[in-house]
Amino acid sequence: MRIYRNLVLKPSILLRLSVLALASGLSVARANDSIAELATGGLVLTRSADIEMRSEDLYVSTREIRVTYHFFNTGPQDKTVTVAFPMPDITVKGPDDNISVPTENPENFLDFSTRADGRPVTTRVEQKVFAKGVDRTAELRKLGVPLQPALKATNDALDQVSHAQWGELSFMGLTDTEEFDDGSGVLIHLRPRWTLKTTYYFEQSFPAGREVVIEHRYKPSVGYSAGTALGSRQAAKESWYKEYQRKYCMDASFFGAIERAKLVAKSDFPPLEEQRLAYILTTGGNWAGPIRSFRLVVDKGDPQNLVSLCGDGVKKIAPTQFEIRKSDFIPTRDLDVLILTEHPQQ
Known part of the structure; x- marks a missing residue:
């Protein structure tokens, strides 16, 4: 194992899509107010034996994810295939489900x-709502309720639904009720309890014997905790702590930096906040053969931030950036990144 400043390297581990929340700086118990990240990934092509991925260049940060693909059609005929970008499912089951969603756009x-050979691509979107395993998209559209359950606009729209319809929506598993004061007194509010599945897709032509460059970018869903219990001896005995060690490949170098932060702060807990990113590498593979050239850059955002992730062959290329390059790469594992940042000055 090679250790870089603020980066610990070990063999890759399998991403688990559910996210365990960490404790705040005042407790070693897992916090209720942590915000969970959504695991996102790249493009998925309709399977083709003739289209190979010559290269993939992936940039991951808390501000933006960018991916550039170089595809090549090795076959004798032009191919037109469906290219899809499956968005992560968004599920709200109860009032404690806090999900990081970077924009208020209910569809995007x-x-x-996306761009193909430098030109913007017009994508289509398919969205479906499920509750108790049944497609309930039409019911919400009829009511004029946004399908994205984690938006303020959705809650506002549900507040306008007639009380006479509450029972039916609850029976379908679409909603539940919560009682709280929103500034106008204690009231009972209708709240979403469904899963939204979203896929962006477009048709792309791959001329025979030619390369096509597809680029796409988006704002990531960044998990967040206002503090961290990492470095706590008591928390180290808990199952979520071991999962963090396995998931982010943290070792003595990373924990040493946490201990130094605790000493400077003269506290049992480090003055650090968590940011978490998850990227699904394994959604690909519907092209011919391995990825000839794969490049990953992880940007931790600030030189003082601590970062831990699993990988091998990592090279520090800038004060905040770390690079992994692979040849003939077949993705079999996914990427998780843990970033610890200093508490903002009050």
Whole structure:
């Protein structure tokens, strides 16, 4: 194992899509107010034996994810295939489900955009709502309720639904009720309890014997905790702590930096906040053969931030950036990134 400043390297591990919340700086218990990240990924092509991926260049940060693909049609005929970008499912089951959604756009909630050979691509979107395993999209559209359950606009629209319809919506598993004071007194509010599935897609032509460059970018869903219990001996005995060690490949170098932060702060807990990113590498593979050239750059945002992730062959290329290059790469594991940042000055 090679250790770089603020980066710990170990073999890759499998991403688990559910996210465990960490504790705030005042407690070693897992916090209720943590915000969970959504695991996102790249493009998915309809399977083709003739289209190979010559290269993939992936940039991951808390501000933006950018991916550039170089595809080549090795076959004797032009191919037109469906290219899809499956957005992560958004599920709200209860009042404690806090999900990081970077925009208020009910359809393009990750601000996703695509270009093919330098030209903007017009994508279509398919959205479906499920509750108790049944497609309930039509019911919500009829009521004029946004399909994205984690938006303020959705809650506002549900507040306008007639009380006479509450029972039916609850029976379908679409909604539940919560009682709280929103500034106008204690009232009972209708709240979403459904899953939204979203896919962006477009048709792309791949001329025989030619390369096609597809680029896409979007704002990531960044998990967040206002503090961290990492470095706590008591928390180290808990199952979520071991999962963090496995998921982010943290070791003595990373924990040493946390201990130094605690000493400077003269506190049992480090003055650090968590940011978490998850990227699904394994959604690909519907092209011919491995990725000839794969490049990953992880940007931790600030030179003082601590970052831990799993990988091998990492090279520090800038004060905040770390690079992994692979040849003939077949993705079999996904990427998780943990970034610890200093508490903002009050």
